[in-house]
Amino acid sequence: MANTPANLIFIPAPGVGHIMSTVEIAKLLVNRDKHLAITVLIINPPSLGSGSATTTCHCKYVRNIVSDMIDRSGSGLIVGFVIDMFCTCMIDVANEFHIPTYVFFTSNAAFLGFERYIQTLCDDQNQDVIELIHSDTEVLVPFFVKQVPTKVFPTVIQTKEGLDFLMWSARRLREVKAIIVNTYFELEKHAIESLSTDNTIPPVYPVGPLLNLEDDGKLLADDVISWLDCQPTSSVVFLCFGSMGSFNEIQVKEIARALEQSGYRFVWSLRQPPSNQASKIPSDYKDPSVVLPEGFLERTAGIGKVIGWAPQVALLGHREIGGFVSHCGWNSLLESLWFGVPTVAWPIDAEQQINAFEMVVELGLAVEIKLDYKRDVWIRRLMLIKTIRS
Structure with a gap:
């Protein structure tokens, strides 16, 4: 023994x-x-x-x-x-x-502290947190230096x-x-x-950052890696929204038009929303052209790649990647910091809004598209182009 x-x-x-x-x-x-x-x-x-x-x-x-x-x-x-x-x-x-x-x-x-703060509001101050979220104000959270707008409170606490x-x-x-x-x-x-x-x-x-930096994903994305090898250094924008991130067809088309109009090189991990409520996990499109503007893939064939699931670490570690449009999941933010890739914050769900607030406002380590983004909000192409260019 x-x-x-x-x-x-x-x-x-x-x-x-x-x-x-x-x-x-x-x-x-x-x-x-x-x-x-x-x-x-x-x-x-x-x-x-x-x-x-x-x-x-x-x-x-x-x-x-x-x-x-x-x-x-x-x-x-x-x-x-x-x-x-x-x-x-x-x-x-x-x-x-x-x-x-x-x-x-x-x-x-910061989110651990925020969780503690919300608990204090509920248990010690008998505060209606859901009502506070809709008050469109700013509050002093002890674990943040800057005041936190209630509009960036995590979506996870917006229901009872x-x-x-x-x-x-x-x-x-x-x-x-x-x-x-x-x-x-x-x-x-x-x-x-x-x-x-x-x-x-x-x-x-x-104890962080705890990251899986192995390059196993390169074997699963040989085509896009080979394409990146042929691009100028720091010239490609990488759009990836995590294992749970997806958009409706209207937003997909607007992203596509923004990428085409900007003229930037890009790799876009485009995922299909869950087909039913029983399956909450996005999947890859069999044919992404069904949700993209007509002719988009042909017109952008020389400057971009639309893929399904992305080996994120392998791509962020590639010297040709010059920008990262992210959902602001914590692992993704740590990976972008590790590789020194500038990040555009597009939070979608869970605690991602408050992660984005910390990165953009509190720490100045990212730029925002819309910190209080919600799934039913339509981000227009001009806003996307302006943010990516910044």
Whole structure:
């Protein structure tokens, strides 16, 4: 038993970004300590239902797995659960086995602080947060230097169901031993220092940036990589909106007209919206011409590429990429900073609006198209052209 490694159990939330960064921190830990083993338990993506219901229904499976691991000789002592920020129901499972729990916060420190701020409004001040969101004002959030417009509050809290889930998760953060955040002090100094002086939450440890910088994606996009190799340095605009990002046909056509009118070289990761409510994940178009302006692909064949899923790291690391139009998912922002690619912020969903506010206004590390963008808003081509040129 002396040579049996200690075991950590990681439980990421379903979603590419959550799983990817969880795997990266797991790799980092096992590479640093040969006496440590890590088990990553993957939750199947949900179809319908709230986040709390999705993760809670998996507790019994995690309980059974942990019980089997404890009973199995040679599996090692389980020394901790490291759970995703949206899997706090797993604290109950860990407590049943008297195992300490840590939270891995896959977003940024500013959003962690913002979550704490919203919890204070709800629990201590009895504030109607949804009413506040629609008040079109600015508020002082202790974890930001600049005042935060309520119009950039995350879309996730703009419904009662979303707000209830976020508050449920935030309250449970107080029960864990520590919070590990995928960020670094040099980027989010004010937010991290503010969190460190908040004695109502567990210790916060910035451990980022946690990035998967391997070039495996190049093998899956040989055509676009070969095309990039033939372009001038820093001449190509890369548009990519994450694994969950997509637009309706009207907006797709307006983006296309903006790209054509601008004359800039481009690579555009164009995804098809989910075909039904049961499947919330965008897919690749079999024929993207059905949603693009007639003749667009032929007219732009010499200056651009329209692709489906994009190997984002491989493309951002390519010297020909000179700009990145992004949905402002946290992993994407960390990747663009790592490669030094100028970013245009086009937030779509979740906490992306507040991420964009931090990058554009708080830190001055990106330019905006529209920080308070909502899916039912139409961004016109002239706004796109002006922002990309800036």
